Amino acid sequence: DAKTTQPPSMDCAEGRAANLPCNHSTISGNEYVYWYRQIHSQGPQYIIHGLKNNETNEMASLIITEDRKSSTLILPHATLRDTAVYYCIVGNDMRFGAGTRLTVKP
């Protein structure tokens, strides 16, 4: 299954958009891209998923490049409560990497 690459950490100012990138260059044509986040001491929380088209829900937007080799999770107006580790995963076997630790600063 495909492997993902994410930056280990990012900072974002409160109220600004947080853009979290993920590379998945070996993704197969039928594999979905999933994003989860984990706030300290809690279980991971599902955020959003997509296959080819961009997706938006009440939590975030997901932009997938046309070649599907990378994607970006967008939190449009980050709040302090969005501070968490964000995981990008592809396919159905759900192997988690180290994720991106997002810190939202006042």
Add this chain to the structure above:
Amino acid sequence: DTGVSQDPRHKITKRGQNVTFRCDPISEHNRLYWYRQTLGQGPEFLTYFQNEAQLEKSRLLSDRFSAERPKGSFSTLEIQRTEQGDSAMYLCASSLVAGGRNEQFFGPGTRLTVL
């Protein structure tokens, strides 16, 4: 609250003892996953069930670990002869696999401390 529950939330045990954890998934979900997570790391896949069938086990799952999902509902994870290296958060997740999609919903986890 995702609808996935785990019990107990915390377990402290002495090395060499056996422990059992329970996971109750969302009722209509056909898949159930177990993960282990240590501090600073992402969740590590251990095993998963499709209904009552255990379809995959990680090589991390030594012979001291066993998981069951009788009747395709709740699941148990047992660790025999616990070691200090087993100390971790054990996470359960469930999903409804349909049309290639597989969004997982996680429980709060069981934190195991082996003394």
